Amino acid sequence: MKSTRWDHRLGVRADDRNLVGHAGVVLLRRIADKTGLTTALARALPQGTGPGWRDRGEALVMLACAIMLGATNVLEAEQLQHHWRRLFPRPISDSTLRRALEAIDGPVAARVERVRAAIRRVVWTMLALRPGGFPWISVCGRELAGWYVLDLDATIVTCSSRKEGAAGTFKGSYGHHPLGAWVANTRECAAMLLRCGNAAANDVADHKSVLAAALRQLPLPIWSKLLIRIDGAAFSHALLEHLQALTTSRRRVRWVTGWAINTADERAIALLPEQVWTCALRQDGQVHEIKGPDGEWLSYQVAELTGVRDLTGWPEGMRLIVRRVNPRAGMRRS
Known part of the structure; x- marks a missing residue:
């Protein structure tokens, strides 16, 4: 049977004809499908059987692609889908996107977290099988082969309205103050903790929570080496002692902090x-x-x-x- 998927006529050519802006989002959608992320998310989210029911895993992937295209809310995400009809042949309405997000409660979020970890293991295996191998960090011309580098840092997300959790930040702005963890080797976000704008920058419990969530996402080998980097927010006995205790007989952990x-x-x-x-x-x-x-x-x-x-x-x-x-x-x- 002839394929009717959105990418059945997808092609890449190195010429100056039929140029498309933001072409990278096409690869993002393609990767989500090829790695099994779209299907896995669909299984993790609540599903229905009624007429016109939309796949919620596909809805989340479409929402992520719309955000990459510049959408800042679900209404803009719906509008961008209509603009990119070849990438989104069946646009999902903003109300459907809202229902998909509202369905993610605590247990569902835990299933989504496990899905992300499973798919990340698949992707990292593919990276390791490349001719260049897994991407290692280089410092002053020396490659830190075998070292996985995890960066923790907080960021400011400003907003002008009274959104839930929005408050004055320590930098004098108004908005939210999430704390995240990024894998420097692959430049991917492993974990993110949404916090109020007035959340403390050096909250020990928040750093421990984000670090634990990030470690659950990393498909580290049994004998692994992990470097954790945090800025001055890590300056406390409790957090430094926690970092020191992460080293086990099967995992070597080193850290650099402010x-x-x-x-x-x-x-x-x-x-x-x-x-x-x-x-x-x-x-x-x-x-x-x-x-x-x-x-x-x-x-x-x-x-x-x-x-x-x-x-x-x-x-x-x-x-x-x-x-x-x-x-x-x-x-x-x-």
């Missing part, structure tokens, strides 16, 4: 001799520089503070690296 400088740190930094300072490097291996007020380039410098600063009570084996830049650049030590 540090809030206090008076004790300032006194320790003052004791460092000038010759221990060296130029700081970016991740690509280039010298980290900043342009000064007169147009001259000033380089950041780093030094190790371990052994000078008293770290009693902090996790064993922790090292402190400090960075400075010429005050003419208007920066402070970090």
Whole structure:
């Protein structure tokens, strides 16, 4: 039988004819279908048998594609589907999209989470089978082969209306303050915790929750190496001790976090001799520089503070690296 799927005549040509804007969303929809994500979501979501019933797994995939096209609400998502009729031959109404989202309660969300983890395992297996293998992070020209890198950070989503959970943020804006986790190797979001706008940036419980959700998503091998990176929001005994405890007999965990400088740190930094300072490097291996007020380039410098600063009570084996830049650049030590 002749295929009647949306992609049965899909082709890719390297010429200047029949050009299409936002062509990447076509690949996004295609990948969701080919990896089994669309079908798996349909099985995880509540289904019906009435006339005109729309597949809710397909509805979620369509919504994700519409968001990539720029939709900011379900009404715009419906309108974009009509604009991209070849990609969405059977547009889903905004009311159907709302019902699909409202059907995702606690148990359904847990099933969706398991689906995402299962499909991610399939995709990561495909990545590992590529000629180039799984994408590893490089630091200063050295490839961290075998290391999976997980970044945790909060972001600000501004809004102008009284939406649920919207509040004033610590940056003076108004909106929401979600906390997420991203896999640096593949640049994918592994977990996201929706939070009110006035949520604390360094909430330990929230970081633990997001970290746990992200670890459930990562199809790590039995003998795995994991690097967790968090900014200054991780500066607390409770969270650093939690990170330290993640290492097991089958999983090696290392972490890099920010540090809030206090008076004790300032006194320790003052004791460092000038010759221990060296130029700081970016991740690509280039010298980290900043342009000064007169147009001259000033380089950041780093030094190790371990052994000078008293770290009693902090996790064993922790090292402190400090960075400075010429005050003419208007920066402070970090």
